Amino acid sequence: MSKVLTILGAGESGIGAAILAKKHGYAVFVSDGGSIAADRKAQLHAYGIAFEEGGHTRERIAEASEVVKSPGIPDSAPLIQELTAKGIPVISEIEFAYRYIPETAKVIAITGTNGKTTTTLLTHHILKSAGYKVALGGNVGYSLAKLVAEEVHDYYVVEVSSFQLDGIVKFKPDVAVLLNITPDHLDRYENDFQKYVDAKFRIVENLSHKESFVYCVDSEPVSAEVSKRKIDACLFAVSATKDPRWEAYMADDHLIFNYKYKNTKHKIPVSEVALIGQHNMINTMSAVLAALNMEVSIQDILKGVKSFVNAPHRLEPCGEVEGVKFINDSKGTNVDAVYYALDGIKQDLVWIAGGVDKGNDYSQVEMLVKQKVKALICLGVDNAPLKEFFEGKVPVIHETQQMSEAVALGAELAAAGDAVLLSPACASFDLFKNYEDRGDQFRAAVKEMLNAKEIL
Known part of the structure; x- marks a missing residue:
């Protein structure tokens, strides 16, 4: 008799888990409380997988020998509690995929509150450009289970969230990377920051001396937790400060690597790194250490670091008009992200910000704004919080509700050698569908301006 696997949620991870389970002889049932997209229904039909939508049939779900749940479903959900009480194991898709x-x-495997997508993409790019047969999956948007089901790879680079880590049992990466931990998703963790920290640290719980753990010592919650835990893995500490105690650090505009397990030392000039900003140097050093652990040569690593193009909307260069650079950081939806953007760009700035304010504390960027920002363009329905805080601290403040006007104002207010930065510090939903839409409109407006200059 075949094992019965129920999958809760028919998103990217749920469909991937269903396909992998079907290929390994499970009797599979997919249950989604909402509606299932037409293309995903077609995939389920193609594999002969039973499913339901618009609600959960508890009796049928409880027939499962095991349940894979969507990362979006909390452990506190009544259905999950019922399954756990009946002794039915509930795991995450990455745990299920790892078995195969x-x-x-x-x-x-790469996690952290911020920077994990960039680091995951960069690590994958380094390995791929070095000729490795490598897959990219996890929270970055591709189901790890589906990748495992469809093709065998020699290497898997996986972005993992705390929600996914909540559902692991034996998941054991060869290299685990933890970039940072700041308060986030606390509603999932009973507003207890330590519980969120514990969830992130599940990435190391199965590691032995054969595996490696790369972590950012500059993140106080991370370094504090490392100091009080017994972690069996080989430890690689990363820091943006000059400190030769660590395996990777910054000094004299270089990234320095003390690769102790091979007794080698490498240096990469910051000028050779495609990314900008101190936070991205942490991301880069973490990716390089992961690649060194996979025995990628420093020559191939340097080639990958130089040629990398980040995901859109993350300090994305969009063009240069009459000596003014336009940079799209629409993903910068909180003040922390804006700090990194302002800190990382060396030019004087015209800053485009605004949207749905989340009760932002702008004091943490106040000094950087005073030092670097010559004009602030408030792009939002309600610009009062931004205007009130920066009144008298920025020489020029303008308001608009049109992206095209914001970009035109930026070009007008900037001089050759300056940069116009879209880094909103706010959610996008007042004027745009999402942060991608906001960034796409910024890029399109810059392109239109470039085309107009070419015609002239």
Whole structure:
């Protein structure tokens, strides 16, 4: 009799888990409390997988020998509580996928509150450009289970969220990377920051001396937790400060690597790194250490670091008009992200910000704004919080509700050698569909301006 697997949620991870389970002989049932997209229904039909939508049939779900749940479903959900009370194991998709990754393959798993997508993409790019047969999956948008089901790879680079880590049992990456921890998603963790920290640190719970753990010592919650835990893995500390105690650090505009397990030392000039900003140097050093652990040569690593193009809307260069650079950081939806953007760009700035304010505390960027920002363009329905805080601290403040006007104002207020930065510090939903829409409109407006200059 085949094992019965129920999958809760028919999103990217749920569909991937269903396909992988079907290929390994499970009787599979997918249950989604909402509606299932037409393309995903077509995939389920193609594999002969039973499903339901618009609600959960508890009796049928409880027939499962095991349940894979969507990362969006909290452990506190009544259905999950009922299954747990009945002794039915509930796991995450990455845990299920991990069972079927060949033992000879290597897994790099990357987590952190901020920067994990960039670091995951960069790590994958370094390995791929070095000629490795490598897959990219997890929270970055591609189901790890589906990747495992469809093709065998030698290496898997996986972005993992705390929600996914909540559902692991034996998941054990060969290299685990933890970038930072700041308060986030606390509603999922009973507003208890330590519980969120514990969730992130689940990435190391199965590691032995054969595996490696790369972590940012500059993140106080991370370094504090490392100091009080017994972590069996080989430790690689990363810092943006000059401190030779660590395995990777910054000094004299170089990234320095003390790769102790090979007794080698490497240096990469910051000028050779495609990314900008101190936070991205942490991301880069973490990716490089992961690649060194996979025995990628420093020459191939340097090639990958130089040629990398980040995901859109993350300090994305969009063009230059009459000596003014336009930079799209629409993903910068909180003040922390804006700090990194302002800190990382060396030019004087015209700053485009605003949207749905989340009760932002702008004091943490106040000094940087005073030093670097010559004009602030408030792009939002309600610009009062931004205007009130920066009144008298920025020489010029303008308001608009049109992206095209914001970009035109930016070009008018900037001089050659300056940069116009879209880094909103706010959610996008007052004027745009999402942060992608906001960034796309910024890029399109810059492109239109470039085209107009070419015609002239």
